[in-house]
Amino acid sequence: MKKLIYFIIPLIILSCKRVDNKIEKQQSELKKTELKIGITNVSSETKTFSETDYEQNLNTAAEYYLQKKEIPLSILIKLVPKNNSEFTSYYETTGPEHNLGETDFFYETTRLIFEQVISKKNNDFYLPSLKLISFADGEYAEEFIEHLELIIEIDKEKFCTEINGKEYITHNPIKYYYELNNCE
Numbered sequence: 001m002k003k004l005i006y007f008i009i010p011l012i013i014l015s016c017k018r019v020d021n022k023i024e025k026q027q028s029e030l031k032k033t034e035l036k037i038g039i040t041n042v043s044s045e046t047k048t049f050s051e052t053d054y055e056q057n058l059n060t061a062a063e064y065y066l067q068k069k070e071i072p073l074s075i076l077i078k079l080v081p082k083n084n085s086e087f088t089s090y091y092e093t094t095g096p097e098h099n100l101g102e103t104d105f106f107y108e109t110t111r112l113i114f115e116q117v118i119s120k121k122n123n124d125f126y127l128p129s130l131k132l133i134s135f136a137d138g139e140y141a142e143e144f145i146e147h148l149e150l151i152i153e154i155d156k157e158k159f160c161t162e163i164n165g166k167e168y169i170t171h172n173p174i175k176y177y178y179e180l181n182n183c184e
Contacts, residue, residue, distance in 0.1 A: 080128040134168035
């Protein structure tokens with residue numbers, strides 16, 4: 001009888017560990033599913049009667065990101081906000097109440113946008129990256145300014161020429177660097 005108990009107890013323990021592992025795996029899958037569902041169901045605080053083109057693009061980019069797929073350039077470039085409302089939607093992905101809040105979506109996608117200009121020399125992203133930098137504020141401002149300095153360092157004349165006449169030339173840090181580099 002004692003031998004039987006010594007045999008059964010380890011089996012029960014092993015069985016419990018397997019169940020625990022299975023539960024953890026299911027919880028992990030459930031969390032991933034919740035994130036995916038949450039992306040398509042914009043929170044009631046920010047949802048209007050119809051999703052804007054920007055929000056649709058943001059959701060599409062988020063789906064690629066969560067699936068660990070490369071975000072197509074045509075979607076990535078449309079992440080650059082045109083106004084404060086769009087930037088708010090983009091930045092809100094960092095908030096704890098947002099489904100992407102526990103990810104680095106905002107920081108990784110902004111880095112990808114700047115990388116298109118700085119490393120890949122993709123001219124299609126040049127002005128959009130400057131537009132994105134014009135929203136520099138708060139915790140991400142330092143990183144945005146570092147990218148701006150690199151862009152200017154690569155080709156100061158291009159910066160001065162391209163930014164001239166743009167409406168965001170009056171926004172800091174763009175305004176500051178425009179004046180600092182005597183672009184007038």
